[in-house]
Amino acid sequence: MATATRRGRSPLSTERVTKVASFIILLFLFYLSLADEIIASTSGLTFGQSSRDPNYNVEFHSAKSPFHPDEGQDSTMMSNKEGKNFMCFLPIVEETKPVKQISQQNSSSIIVETDRKTKLKTPDELLDVLKDKCLYRHEGWWSYEFCHLKHLRQLHLEDDKAVQEFYLGMFDSEETTAFNQNHSEDSLLKDPRSKHASQRYHAHKYTNGTVCDLTNHPRETEVRFVCSETTVVISSIKEIWTCKYVVTVQYPLLCKHPMFRQEKAMSHTIHCNEMLGDNNLRLSVVEDESYVRVL
Structure with missing residues (x-):
């Protein structure tokens, strides 16, 4: 059994695990048939449902030039239809309050605080x-x-x-x-x-x-x-x-004027390292609040 590493971080919320894991699954269904070509350039495409949703980029790295994750970065093993394995590192995404939950009054307060030294x-x-x-x-x-x-x-x-x-x-x-x-x-x-x-x-x-x-x-x-x-x-x-x-x-x-700036979607990158060795892993995403794993 191969389990996604946790490296001392607090448990992930079910919402985040499900969302990020779903992105990975969708991305792999689309990408892995072209993985050999993509690895050569370590490039990928951007996925996002709308202009306000986060964009997720996927970058593939060969075994000779792997991606080096940050301390505490979650990972999960993925495999394509040919049995080639990839260790994918999920982006570290901090919890943020949706824009629609920020009241108009709070927004105005933020502007006043930001422009305290200059007249807006x-x-x-x-x-x-x-x-x-x-x-x-x-x-x-x-x-x-x-x-x-x-x-x-x-x-x-x-x-x-x-x-x-x-x-x-x-x-x-x-x-x-x-x-x-x-x-x-x-x-x-x-x-x-x-x-x-x-x-x-x-x-x-x-x-x-x-x-x-x-x-x-x-x-x-x-x-x-x-x-x-x-x-x-x-x-x-x-x-x-x-x-x-x-x-x-x-x-x-x-x-x-701060209130007129268009909201820009955040961008996150999922890095996937090519793995050499065992080609017989079976993918199983477990919707648990603490990890995503492969059986």
Whole structure:
């Protein structure tokens, strides 16, 4: 019997053993048929269910150049269909509290503590750079002009001249203030339609646009500023209801505000050393709170 080494560490929780062991099993089912090629480059792929879940990388090491584990690092023996054995060392993962369990009040307290020595700029102060500037986006027949704190315009150009245009809204400071005050923390607003649901945004309201032929009401738009490490750009324009629009603007400076930084998944590596010798081990994962073993 070969048993995963514990090396004096406290017992693992059932949740952690099950999760990490499951990752190993899935990874081996995918990898071991290609293990010989992978060993040559000691490389692997990354596995993670979502952008917020931890990513698990697998690296294979030949017997001539093995991975040297840290003190207290758990390990388990694995074998492929040809009977080749690998000793895999599980990453040391510290228990962390899920982000969703951190209250909004606690998050704000953390920010205050972090920025005790410097005054934290508000989202609107960070947006001051856009004052008197316009952004443009072209989508087929239509072009869009967004002038910060002024207007959003939809137009068709011919020979660089606007031959058809609609105003999708004029900046409404009162509506913007009222909208943000109705939320306890405007920086925690999330886009329910976004593929990245955890991405926060700061919103401005644009109202009193060109009257819509279908509703007989003025067009209106919600402009959402999001943290992005790329350049300033209008990333999307969507008509979510008849003559009601949502415009998303990627804005790098917004990333300076802690509440807008996108949550990045943690990355962990499972190192697997090629083993020489006995080729007759049978894999058996035991869901026990203290170890994973091979019979």
